[in-house]
Amino acid sequence: xSTLVYINSRDGIAKSATEAITYAKKLGEEVIAxxxxxxxxxxxxxxxxFGASKVLVERSVSNDDAQQLTKVIATAAASTGASTIVFSHxxxxxxxxxxxxxxxxxxxxxxxxxxxxxxxxxxxxxxxKAFGAVKIASEQKIISVLPNSLQPEANGSVCTVExxxxxxxxxxxxxxxxxxxxxxxxLPEAELVVSAGRGLKGPENWGMVEGLAKTLxxxxxxxxxxxxxxxxxxxxHVGQTGVAIRPNLYIxxxxxxxxxxLAGVNGSKVIVVINTDSEAPFFKAADYGVxxxxxxVLPRLNEAIKKFKxxx
Amino acid sequence: xxxxxxxxxSPDTTSKIAFTDxxxxxxxxxxxxxxNPYDEWYxxxxxxELKEANGGTVSIINVGTTQDDAxxxxxxxxxxxxxxxIDANPTDAYYVSMQIAAYAKANSYDLVLTGKETINYNGSQxxxxxxxxxxxxxxxxxSKLEINGTTASLETEIVGGLQLVEVELPIVVSCAKGMAEQxxxxxxxxxxxxxxxxxxxxxxxxxxxxxxxxxxLPEAKSACRMIDPENMDELVELLHQEAKVI
Ligand SMILES: Cc1cc2nc3c(=O)[nH]c(=O)nc-3n(C[C@H](O)[C@H](O)[C@H](O)COP(=O)(O)OP(=O)(O)OC[C@H]3O[C@@H](n4cnc5c(N)ncnc54)[C@H](O)[C@@H]3O)c2cc1C
Numbered sequence: 001x002s003t004l005v006y007i008n009s010r011d012g013i014a015k016s017a018t019e020a021i022t023y024a025k026k027l028g029e030e031v032i033a034x035x036x037x038x039x040x041x042x043x044x045x046x047x048x049x050f051g052a053s054k055v056l057v058e059r060s061v062s063n064d065d066a067q068q069l070t071k072v073i074a075t076a077a078a079s080t081g082a083s084t085i086v087f088s089h090x091x092x093x094x095x096x097x098x099x100x101x102x103x104x105x106x107x108x109x110x111x112x113x114x115x116x117x118x119x120x121x122x123x124x125x126x127x128x129k130a131f132g133a134v135k136i137a138s139e140q141k142i143i144s145v146l147p148n149s150l151q152p153e154a155n156g157s158v159c160t161v162e163x164x165x166x167x168x169x170x171x172x173x174x175x176x177x178x179x180x181x182x183x184x185x186x187l188p189e190a191e192l193v194v195s196a197g198r199g200l201k202g203p204e205n206w207g208m209v210e211g212l213a214k215t216l217x218x219x220x221x222x223x224x225x226x227x228x229x230x231x232x233x234x235x236x237h238v239g240q241t242g243v244a245i246r247p248n249l250y251i252x253x254x255x256x257x258x259x260x261x262l263a264g265v266n267g268s269k270v271i272v273v274i275n276t277d278s279e280a281p282f283f284k285a286a287d288y289g290v291x292x293x294x295x296x297v298l299p300r301l302n303e304a305i306k307k308f309k310x311x312x
Numbered sequence: 313x314x315x316x317x318x319x320x321x322s323p324d325t326t327s328k329i330a331f332t333d334x335x336x337x338x339x340x341x342x343x344x345x346x347x348n349p350y351d352e353w354y355x356x357x358x359x360x361e362l363k364e365a366n367g368g369t370v371s372i373i374n375v376g377t378t379q380d381d382a383x384x385x386x387x388x389x390x391x392x393x394x395x396x397x398i399d400a401n402p403t404d405a406y407y408v409s410m411q412i413a414a415y416a417k418a419n420s421y422d423l424v425l426t427g428k429e430t431i432n433y434n435g436s437q438x439x440x441x442x443x444x445x446x447x448x449x450x451x452x453x454x455s456k457l458e459i460n461g462t463t464a465s466l467e468t469e470i471v472g473g474l475q476l477v478e479v480e481l482p483i484v485v486s487c488a489k490g491m492a493e494q495x496x497x498x499x500x501x502x503x504x505x506x507x508x509x510x511x512x513x514x515x516x517x518x519x520x521x522x523x524x525x526x527x528x529l530p531e532a533k534s535a536c537r538m539i540d541p542e543n544m545d546e547l548v549e550l551l552h553q554e555a556k557v558i
């Protein structure tokens with residue numbers, strides 16, 4: 001019996017991938033990783049430090065075609081006798097894990113936030129307003145782990161890397177172009193997030209938000225109306241109908257804290273709210289509150305963090 | 313072109329979330345149901361736009377009980393041609409997906425659209441499951457979709473960015489923000505929806521793979537600590553020493 005972990009290594013090994021291996025290790029069986037993508041053998045071997053005993057690499061699949069990936073992972077699951085298959089709950093898992101669930105007739109739990117307790121696994125439901133304990137009825141199980149739900153633990157050593165033929169078949173999706181902005185931290189994985197809302201009054205004022213994010217090494221986010229009116233790109237919209245995130249630190253400036261906004265961010269470990277209105281509902285969900293004008297507080301906070309970074 | 317749009321009912325976004333029966337069931341007391349926003353705003357409206365541009369039909373499918381008829385009529389009022397309800401309790405994503413896939417295959421749909429996830433279970437599972445059961449490509453989290461003859465061009469979210477792809481129909485697509493803008497049904501739409509066909513179909517036999525055993529609510533936050541807006545050094549110190557996040 002073993003646990004198989006799918007890792008996408010197209011852009012190297014993401015932190016969320018090491019979280020998925022750590023999670024798999026905690027299930028108590030041998031952990032084998034299966035990967036597609038471009039990372040070299042030395043990089044892949046480092047997955048051993050997080051608990052993998054072996055990494056299988058399928059080099060013939062270069063894109064994210066969900067049908068091909070599903071076949072590769074199913075082949076690997078059969079050849080390793082995997083009782084559980086673990087993913088990081090990222091965009092690839094969202095298209096591949098459900099397909100794999102049908103192919104293997106294995107129950108799927110999406111967005112696990114804890115390791116299994118007895119025969120159930122805890123997930124967010126109602127867009128972060130509650131938790132559910134889900135049970136899988138099938139023998140074989142699939143779990144995708146929400147990023148930032150546990151800390152990676154590296155206490156092993158490098159492992160072997162083997163070439164693997166997963167019988168991927170042909171890609172049916174033709175890739176025309178990828179658009180990946182450089183230097184930006186992807187929001188769902190970010191540990192620190194600086195976010196702003198309609199209180200900033202216009203897109204020309206976002207320099208303060210980006211400046212603070214840059215100093216912190218944080219990703220930027222926004223409330224829904226800000227994305228709707230086109231001040232900021234859609235992928236920054238967080239909340240019930242946007243991205244749900246759970247960073248260590250969420251700083252919200254000029255956001256009122258409507259219930260639909262809170263739904264996507266209340267999994268954050270620490271929330272700082274900057275608002276001119278003492279009645280803003282966001283203060284009720286905050287750990288630290290600053291009653292003041294974002295136009296003054298954001299630059300001041302940026303300076304304070306620069307000072308802190310310089311002396312630490 | 314035949315388009316099938318999957319819709320799910322979900323509690324209104326302002327609903328109070330509570331549980332009954334020893335925390336094993338969602339408390340429906342006083343809860344208003346709506347069409348899951350992603351299904352309505354993005355999947356359904358884009359389907360209607362494609363029909364307006366290229367011709368064809370737009371059908372709604374829902375797996376649910378008579379309780380769901382109200383949200384199905386709402387979707388018809390926005391503009392779909394007809395609807396089918398698979399008459400069953402939507403027990404888990406696998407069960408729902410197998411019902412929809414069987415219907416979509418039997419009726420040769422070219423395009424099956426879902427929302428990117430429901431706002432109650434957030435599983436993002438149904439679209440992918442339908443596609444595997446139909447053995448067709450699945451494009452998840454699409455923000456643009458154009459159809460040219462039998463070829464679809466899409467923009468979809470990928471880790472860290474976007475990709476543009478082309479694929480031959482039939483396909484399954486999960487729809488995210490950017491696809492379309494919400495449409496408010498007008499009086500004529502609401503009147504017409506009353507007489508549009510809503511076919512009720514018996515479910516096929518499918519086992520459940522997962523079940524929700526219990527629910528819990530997050531612990532209430534302790535009171536927010538207010539910081540002097542002039543003193544951001546204090547905030548930084550607290551974030552470092554007390555909260556340990558920087
Ligand atoms: C079905 C549905 C789904 C929704 N989904 C989402 C979602 O996913 N995400 C989301 O964000 N919203 C969502 N909404 C919208 C939500 O209800 C709110 O309307 C929205 O979050 C408000 O955005 P805001 O806080 O930026 O703007 P506002 O509510 O206008 O708040 C602006 C805030 O800025 C403060 N402010 C003004 N000037 C300053 C200043 N100089 N300095 C500091 N503070 C200042 C004000 O006091 C106010 O609190 C949804 C709504 C519906 C009906």
